[in-house]
Amino acid sequence: MTITVTNQKPAVLDALHTISCTGDYDPMPAVQKVLIDPLLEPLNPGAPASITDGSGKDITADVQDLILRCLGDSMDPNAEKTAKELLGQTMVNYDQGTPLPVGELFAVQAGQRNKWPAPSARVLYTAQNDVIPAAKGLLAGSADESAFFASVAYAYHPNTLGFWFQSSAAFDGFKIWLSQQVQSMAGASIMPPDTLRLLNDFANLSLKGLTESLLLRKDDSDGNEEFSFARLVIRMLMNYVEQQRKQASTGQLPAVVDTGIMPFTLGELFCPRSLVLVNVEAHARATSSKVTTEWNLINQSLASPVKVVSNASLSKLTSLPRAAAKAAAMGAKQQPGQPGSRSAQVKFRKQPPSKLDLFKDITRVLRRMGKVNKSQNIYRTTKTTFLKANRRNPDDFNKPGRITSVQYMPDLHIYIDTSGSISEENYQEAVLMLIRIAKKLNVNLYFNSFSHILSQETLLKVENKSTRQIWQEFRKVPKVTGGTQFKQVWDYINASPKRKRQLSLMITDFEWSPPSRREEHPANLYYAPCSAMDWKYMVRSAEDYANAMQHIDASIRQKLLGMVI
Numbered sequence: 001m002t003i004t005v006t007n008q009k010p011a012v013l014d015a016l017h018t019i020s021c022t023g024d025y026d027p028m029p030a031v032q033k034v035l036i037d038p039l040l041e042p043l044n045p046g047a048p049a050s051i052t053d054g055s056g057k058d059i060t061a062d063v064q065d066l067i068l069r070c071l072g073d074s075m076d077p078n079a080e081k082t083a084k085e086l087l088g089q090t091m092v093n094y095d096q097g098t099p100l101p102v103g104e105l106f107a108v109q110a111g112q113r114n115k116w117p118a119p120s121a122r123v124l125y126t127a128q129n130d131v132i133p134a135a136k137g138l139l140a141g142s143a144d145e146s147a148f149f150a151s152v153a154y155a156y157h158p159n160t161l162g163f164w165f166q167s168s169a170a171f172d173g174f175k176i177w178l179s180q181q182v183q184s185m186a187g188a189s190i191m192p193p194d195t196l197r198l199l200n201d202f203a204n205l206s207l208k209g210l211t212e213s214l215l216l217r218k219d220d221s222d223g224n225e226e227f228s229f230a231r232l233v234i235r236m237l238m239n240y241v242e243q244q245r246k247q248a249s250t251g252q253l254p255a256v257v258d259t260g261i262m263p264f265t266l267g268e269l270f271c272p273r274s275l276v277l278v279n280v281e282a283h284a285r286a287t288s289s290k291v292t293t294e295w296n297l298i299n300q301s302l303a304s305p306v307k308v309v310s311n312a313s314l315s316k317l318t319s320l321p322r323a324a325a326k327a328a329a330m331g332a333k334q335q336p337g338q339p340g341s342r343s344a345q346v347k348f349r350k351q352p353p354s355k356l357d358l359f360k361d362i363t364r365v366l367r368r369m370g371k372v373n374k375s376q377n378i379y380r381t382t383k384t385t386f387l388k389a390n391r392r393n394p395d396d397f398n399k400p401g402r403i404t405s406v407q408y409m410p411d412l413h414i415y416i417d418t419s420g421s422i423s424e425e426n427y428q429e430a431v432l433m434l435i436r437i438a439k440k441l442n443v444n445l446y447f448n449s450f451s452h453i454l455s456q457e458t459l460l461k462v463e464n465k466s467t468r469q470i471w472q473e474f475r476k477v478p479k480v481t482g483g484t485q486f487k488q489v490w491d492y493i494n495a496s497p498k499r500k501r502q503l504s505l506m507i508t509d510f511e512w513s514p515p516s517r518r519e520e521h522p523a524n525l526y527y528a529p530c531s532a533m534d535w536k537y538m539v540r541s542a543e544d545y546a547n548a549m550q551h552i553d554a555s556i557r558q559k560l561l562g563m564v565i
Contacts, residue, residue: 003085008049010092011038015106015263016245017270018238021231025224027270035266036064039090051086070102071267074513075548101551103516106263107153110146116154121555125155127295128288135284139166145260148280153264156295159302159517160213160317161272162262163237167281170258171207178236179203191227198229201314210283210294213276213301213317220271234272265517274302274317303494303520346557346564348539353562358528359437361561362412365526366503369410381405410503410524412438413446417508419484420451422530427479429531430507435470438462446502447474450489451482484512493522500524505561509533510541514548521553528561539563 017030040060042049051060059066066086069079080102087105088096093112099120100108108118117123125131134151137143148164165171182199185191191199205212216230217223223230237259244257262278263269276298283291301317353361381404388401414434418427438445444462449455458477462470489506493499504525529538542563549556557564 002054003082003089004052005086005089006050006052007043007047008039008051008090009041009043011041011090012092013038013106013109015261015269016238016242018235018242019231019270021227021235023226025231025271030270031068032064034269035067039063039086051090067102067266070516072516075101075516075551076513077544077548080548099550099554101516103265103267104153104157104551105266106269107150107157110150111154113146114143114150116150119154125151126288127155127291131155131291132284132286132288135280138280139284145257148283149260149262152262152278152295156299157264157518158276158295158298159265159268160274160276160298161234161268162264162276162278163241164260164262164278164280165207166256166258168207168279171205171277171279174237174240174259175203175205177240181236181239185227192225195227195229195232198314199232202233205277205314207277207279208282209279210286210291211276211278211298213274213298215274215315215317217271217273219273230272233275267517276317299520348543348563349565350535352529352531352535352538355433355436358433358562359440362437362503362505363441365561366409366412369503369524371407371409373408381407409443410501411446412441412443413499413502413504414448415489415504415506416447416449416479417484417506417530418449418451418479418481419511420481421484421509421511423532425532426509426530431474432467432471433531434507435462435467435474439467439470447477448489448492449477449479450485451480452485452488453480453482454488454492455480484508486512487515487519490519490522490525493525494520509538510545512545514545514552516551519552521549521556526559526561527563529563 013035015034017034019025019027019030040049040051040063049060050058051063053059063086066079066083069076070083083102084096084098087094087102091105091109093109094105095108095112095118098108098118100118111118119125130151131148134143134148138145138148145164149162152158152162165174178199182191182196216233225231238261241257241259241261244259246252248257262276268274298317382402383405384400385403386397386400388403390396390399390401393399416427416430434445439462442463445460447458447460455478460470460473460477486506486508489504493502493504500522502524504522506525506527507530508527509530510527527542529542542560546557546560553559
């Protein structure tokens, strides 16, 4: 779609909003004020701004709906493309070619303001090279808050709402101000007892470490009562930032802004489920590994399906992962088998892949992943050597002996899509293809079928059996049916270190829309197309899926085995 914008003043968006703590919780006026009104501010006040599509239709009134379509649970590639084109024309600092979703537009704006390229498979942001220098620049006054915010957003992409404080002393200053506000509200008898209790707990928090993070809501419908803690604490933080800005602009004391907003995603900005308080000074003085571990822990906590929010005491976001990490004392390990960075250049095949094509792709990935200590995938090599006597002629030193070494390649774990869109013919063709590949590799297979639910894991013995015998065993395995849900497979793999080390292969028709928020995609999960289906339709579905996955895994096209060249 071609967007034409006329008489519009290019906007610089400000994430500051003050949603009322009274009445029903309605973030839409704040969305209108923060996002829509600046995008539609006229350049010439005498006439309104106008936005038309390629057919000349006026879509000015549809801007809010377009933005909200990009914030749903499922990715909408068409809405994303149109919204990015609109934002590229209406904002001062926005790159419409960014791979980041519209939900991270404040991060893109901050990155563009500092002339930073968007993160990708080739452009990586790290604590050592970006976050720590940006924190030092903010403390020294040589860089503004946008650089620090962009560095954290580009490096870690947390789906939360953050507020930065210059130091622990700056956070203590906010707590003193907050206690004064709470006393005045408590005197007016408008504060619920649960909220007052949680605010007292909040006053005991310390920000001497890198971050402090809290759970505010279980879901979007939780914690929306009048003067609930989730509503009040965000309102107070926003009011404090607004007050500091006014004092700095008018020269009042203190004239230094030591607190700011970190709007990582739009959904969390207007209805936050979690809150992360960030100590800039601690980031500036920490090691890169400590910073990375901290933000990885936050992302791990955000991705956890178990979230308990209590009205009796503050619920800390990272308490469970921290306890688990301390108990297990497990170091992070580099995941092998990462694909290259050619995703932008790959092309889809014009014809369905043969068994040989898939075999070559699977073998290539297995070799890239390297060896493991133990698996069902045994790889034996034999070499001749004079260091060992010849078995038949042990006394003849001129004849070499043989040494056989045993190595283990990663296990092969198959996840077959058995949703309603997959016919029995598709299922049978996919299974027979896998059997032939497994026999060629001479390995056993782990197997699950999935739809909107996941079947029980089964180990299928392949070695020394005929194709017919293996197929009969497959038929005994119960298969599930229903809708399609890839994320449960992602979560199932990520929940087990053993499964994360396996080569996971999903056989599917790609009929699923990824979530609009960032999720942890397993590093060693690859995809292959179902057999006996229309190839043009399959390519179109795979391409739509790959486009919608860019914000989750920018190299996803390299993981479509048998589909790209």
